[in-house]
Amino acid sequence: MGSRGRRERLRAETTAEIKNVALALMASGGPDAITLRAIAREMGMTANAIYGYFATRDDLVTALINDVYTALADAVDTAWEATPATDPAVRIEVWANAFRTWAQVNPQGFRLIYGDPVPGYQAPEKGAAPDAARRVCTGLTALAAAAWPHAQHLYQDSAFEWSDFDPGLLDKVRPAFPDLPPAAVALALRIWGHLHGLVSLEVYGHMHTQTTSPEKLFQEELAPLIKTLGVPRRR
Known part of the structure; x- marks a missing residue:
């Protein structure tokens, strides 16, 4: 033994x-x-x-992708769950900052899952995403769910339908948020675009050639985003 x-x-x-x-x-x-x-x-x-x-090399890449997504999902989920549900604005801030912090600490992992694909790599099932990647998407939808009661009037004319989304994503999102309409899932992707854009520029070194305060820029992008969603601050 x-x-x-x-x-x-x-x-x-x-x-x-x-x-x-x-x-x-x-x-x-x-x-x-x-x-x-x-x-x-x-x-x-x-x-x-x-x-x-x-x-095979693809077996290794698959293991790496699963590990990286799991670490990211754990980081943002932990931050989200540690913040009171009664303060949605702070919850969104905490999730966003946990994502940025994780990316800064794990730039290689960020590049693996969000950068250029590994040439010739074939996932175990074509088009299938790791379960932890779905967890990240579900977390993003939680951000939209927190904002939706305050922002839904802005998207009441949305043309999005459930058929506009990946079935694998919906398998995770719809059971977790059965009352959300397709427009709320689209809102989650919009929020993701705001956060991911600045973080990606920072990880790849482009932001540091433009400003000495990338964190300040991120925070000043995040604050008006939350304000635009109409989410009230409790503290």
């Missing part, structure tokens, strides 16, 4: 190292730098040895 436990621990440690090396290679050489042979070379392993951990 002790020997098996050591083997399992060493395997877990090596698997984690493989993933870290893969992200480091991507950071220095772009998505196409992720190859099992390159990782084996960096780790001083033989190519055959690394295949014992991941049979």
Whole structure:
């Protein structure tokens, strides 16, 4: 039992190292730098040895994507749940800031899931998104749900229908928010566009060539967004 436990621990440690090396290679050489042979070379392993951990490059990329989405979903969900539901404006702020903070701490992970695709990568099921990615989308819809009682009059003429959205997304969103109309899901995507745009520019280094205060810019974009939604502040 002790020997098996050591083997399992060493395997877990090596698997984690493989993933870290893969992200480091991507950071220095772009998505196409992720190859099992390159990782084996960096780790001083033989190519055959690394295949014992991941049979293909796509298996490794899939594991990385799942890990990254899970870490992001955990970060924003934790921030959201720690804030009182009675203060929707603050909840939206906290979720948005948790997303930005996570992206700053994990730029390689952000680039993997939101940047250029890994060339030639095929997901296990074509068009299928990881469950944690759906969790992030559900979290975004929670932002829209918090704002909807105050903002719905702005979108009462929306032409969106349920058929305009991915079925996999709706499988998560509609049971969680059965009273929301399609326009509210569209609102979630609009909110996402506001937040993601500035964070992406910052992660890729474009913002730092324009301003020394990217955080201030983010906060000053977030405040009027919440004001536009008509969400009241409780404190």
